Every structure is written in structure tokens, then in C-alpha cells.
Amino acid sequence: MRRPVALRLNAALATLAVAAATGVVLSMPEAASAAATGSATGYATQNGGTTGGAGGTTVRATTGTAIHTALCNRASSSTPITIQVEGTINHGNTAKVSGNSCNTAAGVIELKQISNVTLVGVGSGAVFDQLGIHIRESSNIIIQNVTVKNVKKSGSPTSNGGDAIGMESDVRNVWVDHTTLEASGGESEGYDGLFDMKDNTQYVTLSYSTLRNSGRGGLVGSSETELSNGYITYHHNLYENIDSRAPLLRGGIAHIYNNYYVKLNESGINSRAGARAKVDNNYFKNSKDVLGTFYTDAAGYWQVSGNTFDNVTWSAKGSENNPAGPDPKSNTTVSIPYSYSLDNASCVPAIVSATAGANKGLKVSDGSCSPTTPTPTPDPTDPTPDPTDPTQPGGTNLSIGAGSDGSSKASGSSYGNVRDGDMSTFWSPAGSTGSISIKWGTATSVSKVNIREASGSTGAIGAWKVVNGDTGAVLTSGTGAGAITVPKTSLKKITFEITGSSGTPKVAEFETYAG
Missing domain, CATH: 2.160.20.10 (Single-stranded right-handed beta-helix, Pectin lyase-like)
Structure with missing residues (x-):
């Protein structure tokens, strides 16, 4: 039994x-x-x-x-x-x-x-x-x-x-x-x-x-x-x-x-x-x-x-049981x-x-x-991080009137808050990392973005990547919020991905600019 x-x-x-x-x-x-x-x-x-x-x-x-x-x-x-x-x-x-x-x-x-x-x-x-x-x-x-x-x-x-x-x-x-x-x-x-x-x-x-x-x-x-x-x-x-x-x-x-x-x-x-x-x-x-x-x-x-068989027991052969042992031999x-x-x-x-x-x-x-320990497989598509542009971008903020989405969001925050021009509202990931995207109905040329942190969260954003949401390609990466230069790219979606943080990141505005 x-x-x-x-x-x-x-x-x-x-x-x-x-x-x-x-x-x-x-x-x-x-x-x-x-x-x-x-x-x-x-x-x-x-x-x-x-x-x-x-x-x-x-x-x-x-x-x-x-x-x-x-x-x-x-x-x-x-x-x-x-x-x-x-x-x-x-x-x-x-x-x-x-x-x-x-x-x-x-x-x-x-x-x-x-x-x-x-x-x-x-x-x-x-x-x-x-x-x-x-x-x-x-x-x-x-x-x-x-x-x-x-x-x-x-x-x-x-x-x-x-x-x-x-x-x-x-x-x-x-x-x-x-x-x-x-x-x-x-x-x-x-x-x-x-x-x-x-x-x-x-x-x-x-x-x-x-x-x-x-x-x-x-x-x-x-x-x-x-x-x-x-x-x-x-x-x-x-x-x-x-x-x-x-x-x-x-x-x-x-x-x-x-x-x-x-x-x-x-x-x-x-x-x-x-x-x-x-x-x-x-x-x-x-x-x-x-x-x-x-x-x-x-x-x-x-x-x-x-193979080594150490203290292995074998049952008798039967109509629905054909154990290979006690002396296993190849049959194919x-x-x-x-x-x-x-x-x-x-x-x-x-x-x-x-x-x-x-x-x-x-x-x-x-x-x-x-x-x-094997060597990590290198990813040839990861670019050398571009320096953050210290100046405030000029021109029209293309995020106003666009759409947005992202990874899971913390209670009280919203994807749309990053494109409303209001520094008192924000998006925050459900955890310490996450991503937020701006998207358009037609291809839009972008060469700069500006990540503006909400009051009380300055410095919380650590490592990040800016990603072409159409292809998944990494456009640039770095640390800290602020103005960021990216290779001029025509796309329908651009993503800011926070991969490291201290505290709780809060993105008040995700601004995008043509140049």
C-alpha cells in the first residue's frame, strides 16, 4: 500500500x-x-x-x-x-x-x-x-x-x-x-x-x-x-x-x-x-x-x-513495468x-x-x-551613456496633448499627470523602479526630454534609460533627473525607465522637445 x-x-x-x-x-x-x-x-x-x-x-x-x-x-x-x-x-x-x-x-x-x-x-x-x-x-x-x-x-x-x-x-x-x-x-x-x-x-x-x-x-x-x-x-x-x-x-x-x-x-x-x-x-x-x-x-x-547507481532498488518486470535494472543496458x-x-x-x-x-x-x-561563474553575455546594443544636458530645453513641449502609459503606478498618482504642465501632480511607480511613456498617434521627432521631479522627491531618481518605445532600442542612459539629450529620433512612443532609485521617485513632468 x-x-x-x-x-x-x-x-x-x-x-x-x-x-x-x-x-x-x-x-x-x-x-x-x-x-x-x-x-x-x-x-x-x-x-x-x-x-x-x-x-x-x-x-x-x-x-x-x-x-x-x-x-x-x-x-x-x-x-x-x-x-x-x-x-x-x-x-x-x-x-x-x-x-x-x-x-x-x-x-x-x-x-x-x-x-x-x-x-x-x-x-x-x-x-x-x-x-x-x-x-x-x-x-x-x-x-x-x-x-x-x-x-x-x-x-x-x-x-x-x-x-x-x-x-x-x-x-x-x-x-x-x-x-x-x-x-x-x-x-x-x-x-x-x-x-x-x-x-x-x-x-x-x-x-x-x-x-x-x-x-x-x-x-x-x-x-x-x-x-x-x-x-x-x-x-x-x-x-x-x-x-x-x-x-x-x-x-x-x-x-x-x-x-x-x-x-x-x-x-x-x-x-x-x-x-x-x-x-x-x-x-x-x-x-x-x-x-x-x-x-x-x-x-x-x-x-x-x-551512470552510478548508489543504493538503487529495482522492481520485478511485469506487463506494465519494465525497469532497466538491476544492470541497465542500452536498447537504442x-x-x-x-x-x-x-x-x-x-x-x-x-x-x-x-x-x-x-x-x-x-x-x-x-x-x-x-x-x-560564466562571463555575463555582453549586449552590443547598450550605448555609452550620453551626458545630461544641463540647460533647460527650449521650444514646444510635445508632451502636452499627447498620450501616456507606463508600468504599475502608486496609489494617488496617474500617467496623465506627467503631461499636464502641473508640477503639483505626478506619476510614481508602485515600487522603487518602473517606466513612464509619452506616445503620439503619428511619428514625432524628439531630440531632448526633460524629467522634472515633484516637490519633496528631488534626487530620488537614480539610474535610468530612455527607450524608443516603437523598437525597444535604448536611446541613452544615465543617472538623476533633468534635461537629457537623445539622438534625434522619429517615433510614436518614448519611455523613461527608472532602473534604480533612493526613496520614492515622483515624476511631475515628462517633457519632450524636437530640438
């Missing part, structure tokens, strides 16, 4: 503590504050590659609503953007936002019908608490350095069908890296999968991530007849106290290497319905039935080499189209313990079982 998942999870905690002590344990420094670090690996490098929001603007978000707003403020659904996330994202601060470049919903981070987006945790960390990330009909997405926990499909509150990160419906090229995905039980406690892919999802990599305390690690394919998914890479991940689906593969090809599995309670890599898995140099410890075809007679296949071959370096399985517990998960400093293996 199977014990309830919650009981199995609680019983495993002491064992997990001992298992963690076998590796090199690093302190957990403050999360990286740059955009996505390093480059995609595995199958995410194929089909044109995965670059996320590289080449576009960078915005900061401290709420789910701000994430949606950043997506909706783009010129189009494919305009590149990097969204730096800090703080706790939950149901209370995640509302639906509408726009031509987005398709969002309340109670879930909705990356739907979009492309060229990076979502990266920065500062003191990003935690999606009981709130899932849903990727649908989208491509070229990077998710890095975030924690997603306790997402439910039943009970309250529910989000994303119970999946921490879920992909479905024609998804292509996703790289999920240095994340922590966790639950507090299984289906009977209201949870579903931690990392699920279905309905034609392809070219995905999950790397340097921790998946733990869940009944279900993740699946590829929603049924034995839904076989449109594949080309998935899993490497240098920690699967800890998982009942099954580590992962479950229905059709397609998966490359699974250098992962550390501790306490797979019922089954692990479940290759079914014609799936083919290349399983290299993984370390399985204190687990059961870590590889095979389970709970079905629809056979799957595997190619194995270099899988050709891998990309280059990669294999750590020896003997050091996988140490290197994965040192690198996998959010807030680990984005460390990776150097290919020789030693942790290293």
Missing part, C-alpha cells in the same frame, strides 16, 4: 540532509544583478538558438503585474526584452494587463503568443509563491535564477494547472536555468508537475536547477498518443525527494546527463510510447526504479553510459547534434550541489567537476 505523498516527503527530510552533505556546499550569495548570464546549452541551442531578450531593453519588476506590463508595453509581441525580477510574486500582485503585444491573465505569469523574452531573478532574489509560469504559443524564452514554489491545481489558490513551469501549444526554444522548483507534496495535496511540456513543445533545455519535494518532477507529452514533443536536454539538475516523472517521456528524444537524483521514491526516468533517452553520467542515490518503462505497456527506449542509440562536456559521475553530487538552483551565483561546471 502506498503511503500518502506528504508522509513520504516528511520521512525523507533527514535523509536529504545527509545527502546534501556529500557535496561541496557553497554559501548563497546575492543573486546576480545583470541580465541572463552565459549562453544556452543543449537542445535549446538548436533550431536557430535561444537568446531570449538579448539586444532589447531591460526593465525591473517587483510584482507580477509589472511583469505583464513590461510585456504589454513593447512595440510588438516579438520586441526583445529582459525583465529583471526581484521580490515575491504572488496572486495578490499579479493582475491581467491588456495590450497589443501581450496576452496575459490574472493569477499566473502568462508568456503567451510572444517571443524574445528573458525573465531573470536579480538582487535579493525572485520568488514566485504559489504562482506558476505558463509558456504557450511562444518561442525564444529564457527563465533564469528564479524560485517557483507550491503551485496548486486544487485547493486555494490555484495557478497554471498546478505546474511550477508549464509549456504547451507550439512552444519552441526555451532555456530554463538555475531555477528552484519545489512543492510540498503530491496530487492528493493539490500539486501537479514541476516542469511540464506538452502539445508540440520542442527544443528545450533545463539546466542547473533544483526540483524537489513533489509527487511529480515533470512530463513530456500529456498522453500516449500526444507525441509531438521532444528534443529536450536535462543536465546538472538536482532531483530531490520526487515520487516519479524525473522525467516522464512520451515520445520524442531527450538527453539526460550529469544530473543528481536523490530519493526517487517510486520511479525516475520513465521512457514510454517510443521515447528515446540518452542517459549519460548521472548519479542515482537512495532511489527506486530510476530508469525504465513504467505504468504502461507502450515501450520506450534508452541509451546508457557512465541516440545521436546528439550539439557539443557538450561530461563530468564524471563520481563528482556529480558535488558539482550539482554547488551549482544547481536559484541564488547560487549562477555557477556552472567547467567540464572538469569544478564550479565556475
